[in-house]
Amino acid sequence: MNVAIYLPLLVPLLAAAAARPLAERLPPRTAAWLLTGSAVALAVASSAVLGLLAMAAAFRIPLVDAIGGMSLGVVTRGDPASLPLGVAAAAALAAAALAALRAGWRRAGAMAAAHRQARGLPGSGQVVVVPDEAADAYTVPGWPGRIVITSGMLAALSDDERRVLLAHEQAHAAGCHYLFTAAARLAAAANPLLRPVAAAVGYSVERWADERAALATGDRPLAARTIAKAALAAAAAPPRRPSSVMLAAVPGPASVRHAGPVPRRVEALLRPPPRQRLLLATLAVALVALSAVAALDAAFDLHLLVELAQAAALR
Numbered sequence: 001m002n003v004a005i006y007l008p009l010l011v012p013l014l015a016a017a018a019a020r021p022l023a024e025r026l027p028p029r030t031a032a033w034l035l036t037g038s039a040v041a042l043a044v045a046s047s048a049v050l051g052l053l054a055m056a057a058a059f060r061i062p063l064v065d066a067i068g069g070m071s072l073g074v075v076t077r078g079d080p081a082s083l084p085l086g087v088a089a090a091a092a093l094a095a096a097a098l099a100a101l102r103a104g105w106r107r108a109g110a111m112a113a114a115h116r117q118a119r120g121l122p123g124s125g126q127v128v129v130v131p132d133e134a135a136d137a138y139t140v141p142g143w144p145g146r147i148v149i150t151s152g153m154l155a156a157l158s159d160d161e162r163r164v165l166l167a168h169e170q171a172h173a174a175g176c177h178y179l180f181t182a183a184a185r186l187a188a189a190a191n192p193l194l195r196p197v198a199a200a201v202g203y204s205v206e207r208w209a210d211e212r213a214a215l216a217t218g219d220r221p222l223a224a225r226t227i228a229k230a231a232l233a234a235a236a237a238p239p240r241r242p243s244s245v246m247l248a249a250v251p252g253p254a255s256v257r258h259a260g261p262v263p264r265r266v267e268a269l270l271r272p273p274p275r276q277r278l279l280l281a282t283l284a285v286a287l288v289a290l291s292a293v294a295a296l297d298a299a300f301d302l303h304l305l306v307e308l309a310q311a312a313a314l315r
Contacts, residue, residue: 004053005298006043010040011291012193015042016131019200022284027274028207034281036180039197040287041248045295052298057086059306075276096190105188107182114140126173129154135233137165139172147173156233157226164213164226171212177205206288209267224269231262
């Protein structure tokens with residue numbers, strides 16, 4: 001193995017720095033797909049590299065070499081990973097695995113609770129209005145998914161603004177946006193360096209729903225006004241302790257506490273829709289692909305080193 005093995009550990013730093021600019025400059029749908037896929041790929045690549053470093057360092061232990069029938073001298077000359085580095089990599093990998101399992105368990109529980117709530121909500125339609133003075137709106141993932149809007153939110157909006165709100169929530173439900181946020185959060189749990197990327201994914205799916213609502217109503221200033229008004233109404237309500245269902249739900253335009261900064265979303269709606277930037281997206285994909293290739297190359301090198309060490313031990 002060569003020093004390229006460390007590339008997948010460094011690329012997440014670049015991804016964290018680039019996440020917000022990508023979310024701002026790319027069309028929201030493109031940004032959501034690109035950032036989510038990048039987060040998952042980088043989390044897998046970095047975890048794989050930690051595992052390879054731990055394995056490579058373990059080969060420096062004489063007992064491991066003896067069991068594997070390998071030459072310690074060949075392993076020492078061809079392996080750049082020291083034993084302390086391998087121990088640190090193994091500890092980091094264990095912590096990443098535990099964090100990912102914990103996040104996955106919580107997310108699975110939240111999804112199950114959301115499914116139960118979606119089936120138990122009154123009525124048979126997609127939209128459910130609940131009597132609650134607090135202004136709130138969110139999409140509950142499930143089979144089928146349901147859109148929950150409080151009476152307090154409806155009271156805070158005009159008829160035209162309610163249409164924007166409904167179009168926003170329908171975009172969340174139709175686009176399965178909860179899958180994007182769930183995947184990005186799991187990746188960030190496995191690699192904390194990717195937390196800015198997960199935050200950018202949350203912002204991108206909100207912007208995605210904002211743009212769909214603006215397109216459905218044909219009035220971007222109206223959509224911007226609705227987002228701002230709903231956020232102010234939600235902020236005026238007392239904070240509520242999030243339930244397991246709320247952990248799984250995709251927040252709506254009122255989600256000032258959970259989504260990307262509302263002023264940025266409002267400002268984006270007051271400008272023309274963002275255009276595709278093929279070069280920018282291609283560069284981001286190329287960087288993630290380079291990280292994956294580096295991890296695969298490191299795995300191939302480690303396999304080759306084991307074969308050479310075993311062959312040398314037989315001489």
